[in-house]
Amino acid sequence: MSTEAAVAADPTTTNWAEARSRVYEAGRSAAPPPVELPVAEVDGQTLAEPLTNLTDLPAFPTSSVDGWAVRGTGPWRLVGRVLAGSTPPPLPEEGTAVEIATGAMLPDGATGVLRVEESTRTADGLVAGTLRSAPEWRAAGEEAQAGEELLPAGTPVDPGVIGLAASCGYDTLRVRRAPRAALIIFGDELLTVGRPGAGRVRDSLGPAVPAWLRRYGCEITSADVVGPVADTLEAHVEALRQGLATADLVCTTGGTMHGPVDHLHPALRELGAGYVVNTVAVRPGFPMLLARVTGPDGRVRFVAGLPGNPQSAIVAIVSLVAPLLAGLRGRVMPELPRVTLAEPVPGRGDHTHLALVRVDPATNTATPVRHVGSAMLRGLAGAAGFAVIAPGTQGEPGDQVPVVPLPLLPGERPQRGV
Ligand SMILES: Nc1nc2c(c(=O)[nH]1)N[C@H]1C(S)=C(S)[C@@H](COP(=O)(O)OP(=O)(O)OC[C@H]3O[C@@H](n4cnc5c(N)ncnc54)[C@H](O)[C@@H]3O)O[C@H]1N2
Ligand code: MOO
Numbered sequence: 001m002s003t004e005a006a007v008a009a010d011p012t013t014t015n016w017a018e019a020r021s022r023v024y025e026a027g028r029s030a031a032p033p034p035v036e037l038p039v040a041e042v043d044g045q046t047l048a049e050p051l052t053n054l055t056d057l058p059a060f061p062t063s064s065v066d067g068w069a070v071r072g073t074g075p076w077r078l079v080g081r082v083l084a085g086s087t088p089p090p091l092p093e094e095g096t097a098v099e100i101a102t103g104a105m106l107p108d109g110a111t112g113v114l115r116v117e118e119s120t121r122t123a124d125g126l127v128a129g130t131l132r133s134a135p136e137w138r139a140a141g142e143e144a145q146a147g148e149e150l151l152p153a154g155t156p157v158d159p160g161v162i163g164l165a166a167s168c169g170y171d172t173l174r175v176r177r178a179p180r181a182a183l184i185i186f187g188d189e190l191l192t193v194g195r196p197g198a199g200r201v202r203d204s205l206g207p208a209v210p211a212w213l214r215r216y217g218c219e220i221t222s223a224d225v226v227g228p229v230a231d232t233l234e235a236h237v238e239a240l241r242q243g244l245a246t247a248d249l250v251c252t253t254g255g256t257m258h259g260p261v262d263h264l265h266p267a268l269r270e271l272g273a274g275y276v277v278n279t280v281a282v283r284p285g286f287p288m289l290l291a292r293v294t295g296p297d298g299r300v301r302f303v304a305g306l307p308g309n310p311q312s313a314i315v316a317i318v319s320l321v322a323p324l325l326a327g328l329r330g331r332v333m334p335e336l337p338r339v340t341l342a343e344p345v346p347g348r349g350d351h352t353h354l355a356l357v358r359v360d361p362a363t364n365t366a367t368p369v370r371h372v373g374s375a376m377l378r379g380l381a382g383a384a385g386f387a388v389i390a391p392g393t394q395g396e397p398g399d400q401v402p403v404v405p406l407p408l409l410p411g412e413r414p415q416r417g418v
Pocket of ligand 2: 282283284285286287307309312374375
């Protein structure tokens with residue numbers, strides 16, 4: 001890796017809101033180029049360009065019922081049948097009709113469609129009945145006109161978007177692909193199996209962080225998770241170098257402080273990394289950082305240093321990693337919904353306090369949860385997100401405050417009333 005900028009010796013702590021927007025901009029300016037993928041393979045990616053309608057939709061006038069396409073007034077003489085999937089000949093003259101299926105193209109000259117169940121046949125085989133006043137066919141371009149922009153660039157692709165793109169006739173879409181992530185666990189004291197005890201704690205971040213990263217749209221497999229890495233500078237540098245070789249984002253856990261075996265900062269210096277943010281005025285999670293490394297190919301990669309205390313690591317994910325990924329994926333900065341506090345939440349002086357809360361969806365009220373020490377995960381496992389208590393303030397019942405939601409899926413964490 002080439003040296004981009006010297007790692008500052010004296011970290012300058014960044015305000016939490018400023019840190020979010022700075023990492024988002026860093027991600028946006030380093031967003032990898034779009035790729036073109038088959039339309040069935042883009043779920044979860046992001047549109048790199050607007051979804052523009054390729055033809056009128058529907059592309060031709062289409063019967064919306066099974067029945068008879070008729071010309072003029074009845075009764076009508078049958079001259080054929082039109083099934084979906086073909087181009088019919090025109091209806092030749094007044095008083096003629098063709099049998100037509102739902103979805104079939106309306107023949108030129110048709111002035112109406114009569115539902116089969118609202119028709120009768122006369123003794124001499126003519127079709128009779130009364131047309132409804134509302135048309136029983138869909139006009140070409142009724143849903144969208146050719147060239148119309150249906151969705152803007154930056155739209156997250158979900159199954160609804162995939163279906164719409166396919167119906168427009170797209171075979172492939174240009175998307176911003178999911179960033180590739182890697183995770184490096186620092187800390188010799190960590191156990192990766194079995195029960196904690198005798199001075200050793202279980203590594204809770206190795207299993208949990210990749211799952212959170214996937215929720216934010218990263219690609220990360222078990223092979224991308226490395227550690228615990230030995231507490232030496234050489235081992236740290238080597239692990240980071242390997243991660244950066246393939247990943248757009250390498251997350252590390254632990255070692256963000258300056259203790260005797262905290263090697264993250266010296267390792268970043270050795271790799272020629274430049275800080276985007278180095279410590280954030282937020283509690284918990286203060287020592288979090290984001291650094292940028294430019295590879296020999298000119299491509300920018302990021303290192304997110306998540307503090308070792310497990311809840312603090314998740315605070316760093318929601319504070320730095322989530323906005324960075326939104327930028328890298330060409331999406332808008334995630335907006336923070338607002339909730340009403342049901343109980344007081346203390347401030348943390350000149351730091352932003354991210355306070356774990358559960359949220360009652362019926363009333364949109366947030367209640368702080370218990371067991372929220374930075375080394376604990378019990379509170380987090382029952383919370384919907386973090387209420388944001390601004391520096392120099394404290395939360396009072398009734399206050400409206402922003403909340404940083406955890407990326408939970410529908411049905412997860414059913415929120416009990418407060
Ligand atoms: N002198 C000071 N010491 C500390 C300060 C400070 O301001 N001055 N800040 C504290 C804060 S805040 C945090 S957060 C931690 C951050 O420390 P590190 O990022 O250097 O993390 P470690 O020291 O490696 O570990 C801290 C703690 O977390 C446990 N840990 C680490 N990794 C994992 C994991 N994967 N799974 C579960 N638990 C993990 C580790 O055993 C330690 O108990 O520094 C404070 N110190
Ligand atoms: O902020 Mo530390 O992250 O208090 O545990």
